[in-house]
Amino acid sequence: xxxxxxxxxxxxxxxxxxxxxxxxxxxxxxxxxxxxxxxxxxxxxxxxxxxxxxxxxxxxxxxxxxxxxxxxxxxxxxxxxxxxxxxxxxxxxxxxxxxxxxxx
Amino acid sequence: xxxxxxxxxxxxxxxxxxxxxxxxxxxxxxxxxxxxxxxxxxxxxxxxxxxxxxxxxxxxxxxxxxxxxxxxxxxxxxxxxxxxxxxxxxxxxxxxxxxxxxxxxxxxxxxxxxxxxxxxxxxxxxxxxxxxxxxxxxxxxxxxxxxxxxxxxxxxxxxxxxxxxxxxxxxxxxxxxxxxxxxxxxxxxxxxxxxxxxxxxxxxxxxxxxxxxxxxxxxxxxxxxxxxxxxxxxxxxxxxxxxxxxxxxxxxxxxxxxxxxxxxxxxxxxxxxxxxxxxxxxxxxxxxxxxxxxxxxxxxxxxxxxxxxxxxxxxxxxxxxxxxxxxxxxxxxxxxxxxxxxxxxxxxxxxxxxxxxxxxxxxxxxxxxxxxxxxxxxxxxxxxxxxxxxxxxxx
Ligand code: SF4
Ligand code: SF4
Numbered sequence: 061x062x063x064x065x066x067x068x069x070x071x072x073x074x075x076x077x078x079x080x081x082x083x084x085x086x087x088x089x090x091x092x093x094x095x096x097x098x099x100x101x102x103x104x105x106x107x108x109x110x111x112x113x114x115x116x117x118x119x120x121x122x123x124x125x126x127x128x129x130x131x132x133x134x135x136x137x138x139x140x141x142x143x144x145x146x147x148x149x150x151x152x153x154x155x156x157x158x159x160x161x162x163x164x
Numbered sequence: 165x166x167x168x169x170x171x172x173x174x175x176x177x178x179x180x181x182x183x184x185x186x187x188x189x190x191x192x193x194x195x196x197x198x199x200x201x202x203x204x205x206x207x208x209x210x211x212x213x214x215x216x217x218x219x220x221x222x223x224x225x226x227x228x229x230x231x232x233x234x235x236x237x238x239x240x241x242x243x244x245x246x247x248x249x250x251x252x253x254x255x256x257x258x259x260x261x262x263x264x265x266x267x268x269x270x271x272x273x274x275x276x277x278x279x280x281x282x283x284x285x286x287x288x289x290x291x292x293x294x295x296x297x298x299x300x301x302x303x304x305x306x307x308x309x310x311x312x313x314x315x316x317x318x319x320x321x322x323x324x325x326x327x328x329x330x331x332x333x334x335x336x337x338x339x340x341x342x343x344x345x346x347x348x349x350x351x352x353x354x355x356x357x358x359x360x361x362x363x364x365x366x367x368x369x370x371x372x373x374x375x376x377x378x379x380x381x382x383x384x385x386x387x388x389x390x391x392x393x394x395x396x397x398x399x400x401x402x403x404x405x406x407x408x409x410x411x412x413x414x415x416x417x418x419x420x421x422x423x424x425x426x427x428x429x430x431x432x433x434x435x436x437x438x439x440x441x442x443x444x445x446x447x448x449x450x451x452x453x454x455x456x457x458x459x460x461x462x463x464x465x466x467x468x469x470x471x472x473x474x475x476x477x478x479x480x481x482x483x484x485x486x487x488x489x490x491x492x493x494x495x496x497x498x499x500x501x502x503x504x505x506x507x508x509x510x511x512x513x514x515x516x517x518x519x520x521x522x523x524x525x526x527x528x529x530x531x532x533x534x535x536x537x538x539x540x541x542x543x544x545x546x547x548x549x550x551x552x553x554x555x556x557x558x559x
Contacts, residue, residue: 063328063395064267065388066366067375 090157117150241367264299286522287337429458
């Protein structure tokens with residue numbers, strides 16, 4: 061560890077704050093998503109992924125389940141669901157669409 | 165050893181400290197005035213206003229803010245100093261812990277003063293002891309000349325790669341801050357050359373990305389605090405190295421421990437700060453009367469120079485430890501530290517408290533401590549000067 065707890069780029073390979081969730085996680089109805097990225101700018105944990113101006117779902121290694129994204133989404137595309145609810149990659153509700161990068 | 169011959173100027177400890185700051189030219193000085201530190205920053209501000217030092221003075225609304233600004237400034241990559249005393253230091257202490265933990269090398273000039281209540285503006289070491297366990301290095305001057313010399317040495321200690329810690333340079337309130345005496349200042353270029361450029365790893369304004377002040381969970385906090393312990397411990401060797409270079413260049417010797425007439429001393433006094441002058445006079449008088457007595461005064465208090473103190477006191481059977489601070493309900497700090505350093509040695513210690521709130525330590529009181537060392541050890545704390553300057557310890 062660096063003196064004073066200083067952290068430089070690359071010091072932490074992969075932070076996994078996702079372990080802090082307490083039972084629920086965000087799920088997106090892709091058919092209602094308009095790529096406004098309001099969720100992306102509000103997420104305190106950089107857990108909303110985007111490519112350019114296109115919404116790319118959630119990174120559950122980082123998402124702490126705070127529900128801010130669900131609160132701010134202007135189209136109501138995001139809702140919090142139980143960890144047990146089956147989701148497509150990236151937190152997409154099954155049958156609502158496929159993420160642009162196809163890998164979720 | 166080169167000896168630089170310089171004319172003496174009549175300066176107070178505070179003025180001498182301000183001259184050291186003028187010569188060092190820190191980039192940033194966030195500061196808030198408080199007696200008896202005020203003449204340090206007042207004098208230094210005048211130097212800056214007159215164009216004699218290229219420093220940004222940040223006027224803040226409290227010492228908590230002063231130290232907070234200092235942390236940001238030091239980590240940004242700017243050489244940073246501040247000054248405080250007493251209640252101001254008390255307010256600063258929270259952030260001194262943070263500065264030490266973040267390894268921010270800030271030099272803090274302290275005009276040591278008593279703590280309230282009752283309110284008192286005069287000297288003792290209670291304020292410094294508040295920051296004793298912060299990880300900050302603490303050095304204490306005996307007089308105005310030392311206040312100057314130690315201030316010049318301080319940035320090199322603070323910024324050493326093994327240390328990277330705040331360094332508090334203490335001088336007794338009024339007895340040093342406001343007492344004018346002959347002080348020899350070094351030439352400006354010599355000081356600048358001695359101090360050198362400010363270099364820290366990963367400064368915030370250094371062009372690279374870095375996060376400071378990060379959160380540490382139970383899986384890493386202990387290790388990071390242990391790093392701080394090691395850094396503070398490393399400051400002992402760094403102090404010695406810097407003092408040696410100071411002596412080599414300028415012919416002034418300021419070892420971490422000032423051992424005075426200890427050659428064959430059987431009885432000794434151990435203390436910190438300006439009372440060393442009075443104690444040395446008494447030692448001289450008692451020596452003239454044939455008594456084998458000596459004085460050990462610490463300049464370096466944190467890290468505590470355990471081995472050096474053991475060596476300095478090796479021949480003494482009895483030592484009176486004079487604290488200028490109390491720890492109500494327990495033995496005072498210097499005594500406790502010395503006891504730890506002398507574990508297992510044949511030297512026995514006697515605890516005394518003196519000089520709270522600026523009360524002078526009289527020669528008679530020092531004589532009394534030496535005389536009592538010839539008596540059987542007492543299992544209590546003695547109070548020198550309680551009940552009046554020559555008081556016998558009864559309130
Ligand atoms: S719940 Fe939404 S806003 Fe909160 S951390 Fe997860 S993705 Fe980010
Ligand atoms: S806030 Fe809602 S609509 Fe906007 S990008 Fe996020 S999920 Fe899509």
